[in-house]
Amino acid sequence: MSTEGIGIDRRYARAFSAIQSFAVRYGLGIALVIVWEYAARKAGSIFFPPPSEILHRAATLWLSGPPQRLFLSDSVFQDVIPSLLRLMGGWALAVLIGVPLGILIGRSRNLSDLVNPALQFLRAIPGPALIPIFIILLGTESTMRVTLIAFGSVWPILLNTIEGTRTVDPVQLDTVQAFRIPRHAQLWRIVLPAALPKIFAGMRVSLALAVILMVVSELVASTNGIGYRIQNAQIMFLLTDMWCGIVLLALIGYTLNWLFLKFEGRLLGWHRGARGRAATS
Amino acid sequence: MSDLSGAADPRAGFGQARSFAGPYLLSLAATAFRVVLGIFIFFLILELVTRLELVPPIYLPRASTVVRRMVELLQDPKFLSHVVATLYAWGVGLVLATLISVPIGILIGTSELAYKMTSPLIEFMRPIPSVALIPLGILLWGQGFSMKIILVAYAATWPILFNTLYGVHDIDPIAVQTARCFGLKQAAIVRRISLPSAVPFIFTGIRISAAIALIVVIGAELLASADSGIGSYILFVSSNGGQMDSVLAGAAIAGIIGALINSALGLIDRRLFGWRYLGATLS
Numbered sequence: 379m380s381t382e383g384i385g386i387d388r389r390y391a392r393a394f395s396a397i398q399s400f401a402v403r404y405g406l407g408i409a410l411v412i413v414w415e416y417a418a419r420k421a422g423s424i425f426f427p428p429p430s431e432i433l434h435r436a437a438t439l440w441l442s443g444p445p446q447r448l449f450l451s452d453s454v455f456q457d458v459i460p461s462l463l464r465l466m467g468g469w470a471l472a473v474l475i476g477v478p479l480g481i482l483i484g485r486s487r488n489l490s491d492l493v494n495p496a497l498q499f500l501r502a503i504p505g506p507a508l509i510p511i512f513i514i515l516l517g518t519e520s521t522m523r524v525t526l527i528a529f530g531s532v533w534p535i536l537l538n539t540i541e542g543t544r545t546v547d548p549v550q551l552d553t554v555q556a557f558r559i560p561r562h563a564q565l566w567r568i569v570l571p572a573a574l575p576k577i578f579a580g581m582r583v584s585l586a587l588a589v590i591l592m593v594v595s596e597l598v599a600s601t602n603g604i605g606y607r608i609q610n611a612q613i614m615f616l617l618t619d620m621w622c623g624i625v626l627l628a629l630i631g632y633t634l635n636w637l638f639l640k641f642e643g644r645l646l647g648w649h650r651g652a653r654g655r656a657a658t659s
Numbered sequence: 660m661s662d663l664s665g666a667a668d669p670r671a672g673f674g675q676a677r678s679f680a681g682p683y684l685l686s687l688a689a690t691a692f693r694v695v696l697g698i699f700i701f702f703l704i705l706e707l708v709t710r711l712e713l714v715p716p717i718y719l720p721r722a723s724t725v726v727r728r729m730v731e732l733l734q735d736p737k738f739l740s741h742v743v744a745t746l747y748a749w750g751v752g753l754v755l756a757t758l759i760s761v762p763i764g765i766l767i768g769t770s771e772l773a774y775k776m777t778s779p780l781i782e783f784m785r786p787i788p789s790v791a792l793i794p795l796g797i798l799l800w801g802q803g804f805s806m807k808i809i810l811v812a813y814a815a816t817w818p819i820l821f822n823t824l825y826g827v828h829d830i831d832p833i834a835v836q837t838a839r840c841f842g843l844k845q846a847a848i849v850r851r852i853s854l855p856s857a858v859p860f861i862f863t864g865i866r867i868s869a870a871i872a873l874i875v876v877i878g879a880e881l882l883a884s885a886d887s888g889i890g891s892y893i894l895f896v897s898s899n900g901g902q903m904d905s906v907l908a909g910a911a912i913a914g915i916i917g918a919l920i921n922s923a924l925g926l927i928d929r930r931l932f933g934w935r936y937l938g939a940t941l942s
Binding site for chain 1: 693697698714718719772777778779783785786788790791793795870874877878882893894897903906909913914916917921
């Protein structure tokens with residue numbers, strides 16, 4: 379048996395296993411899309427257009443612009459990008475408020491016990507129920523929408539930051555205090571790194587919430603945005619357009635989550651390693 | 660696990676040790692006092708801010724006015740029927756979501772192949788915001804209970820599904836191997852080992868979903884202008900001359916119901932599955 383033969387065998391085996399893992403990962407999704415396509419064509423229901431039609435419509439809606447704008451159509455600039463900007467703006471605001479406030483509250487046990495009932499109450503207020511108030515106080519421009527997104531998505535960040543700050547290893551805290559490490563160094567070197575995994579978990583939950591709130595904020599008294607388009611399509615009975623919006627939102631949610639996980643993995647890789655070592659010791 | 664490893668239970672230094680240190684009743688009273696004091700201070704701050712009248716009180720009424728309105732609303736049978744309508748849709752949607760996602764979660768969680776096959780699909784469907792489905796829901800099921808219940812069930816499915824999956828996946832391999840050695844079949848292993856160890860996780864999923872579900876019901880009522888429920892009440896008073904005290908009172912009652920449900924489920928969680936928190940690090 380020559381070594382070359384083994385190499386070819388290995389290559390075949392590798393190609394085969396790659397195909398197999400691809401089939402396992404995406405087979406079900408592809409099969410479902412095919413079934414949907416077939417069933418939708420057969421049934422001819424206007425409520426469930428076939429995926430090919432949705433895809434075709436999405437291409438004409440968003441990718442029919444001139445080449446100098448990367449083929450992006452006007453609708454991308456009028457609806458999709460403003461929506462994304464509000465989403466990111468609201469979420470960033472929630473992070474900027476939630477993390478410092480959470481650390482402040484979490485450092486004091488008495489303070490966190492005192493504010494806890496109020497926070498639980500505020501968190502449980504449904505964001506949409508406050509839209510009338512927000513409209514009266516802030517108008518119907520982007521400010522109102524960004525504030526609504528920030529208000530609705532700040533709670534997981536705030537509560538997780540409090541929790542993360544409170545559960546810093548007391549031995550570490552005592553040690554730095556014994557060594558008279560200045561307070562700001564304690565914050566940056568001990569508290570923040572220890573709380574970071576929890577903070578990130580809260581930020582990821584909030585990101586999903588922010589997408590929901592972005593849509594919510596655009597369903598009321600708005601003139602543009604993805605949510606507005608979906609609602610408009612419903613009123614005008616353009617069901618394919620509505621499905622395009624739903625699929626686009628799924629794509630946005632998926633992509634944001636994926637990006638965030640990449641970012642988190644990069645930033646918190648050390649933590650997983652440190653925890654792994656601690657667990658084995 | 661030694662304390663020097665840095666992986667010691669972070670709770671040991673805080674809540675746990677304190678609540679065991681003193682008599683149980685005394686610590687309970689202290690907690691209750693802190694809760695009441697916290698709520699009182701919160702109310703006081705709100706009252707002071709609203710009394711400054713940075714915005715006209717028609718737009719942003721005083722906290723005390725809102726509380727008075729809340730008391731009135733809670734005695735109003737018409738409003739109470741809205742509350743019942745909301746809670747009914749919430750409960751049915753949550754039960755539906757549990758009935759759907761627990762079996763699916765166990766099925767997917769116990770088979771490695773099924774887990775690999777379905778995870779991309781789940782990852783893609785999960786981020787579809789339930790509110791984006793409101794327009795579709797209105798077209799398919801109108802503005803009544805069915806639309807609300809289906810949207811709630813959709814939104815509540817994901818946390819329960821993920822927690823069930825995680826719980827079933829996370830079982831002690833030694834327990835499974837031991838069961839195999841004693842000749843237990845796969846079905847028996849699922850029933851006797853996977854399920855019992857997954858139950859606390861499933862409950863956590865239900866607890867998360869309960870909070871989400873309430874927000875989704877009220878949001879759906881408001882955005883789809885449903886015929887009944889707290890959300891439709893808020894929509895009605897805000898569009899009829901903008902009675903902001905009623906809007907805020909309705910929203911606050913919704914918040915209190917949510918907080919009560921969450922803390923009740925939290926209490927049950929601690930009662931039934933408190934053992935889970937003793938050995939494990941919080942993550």
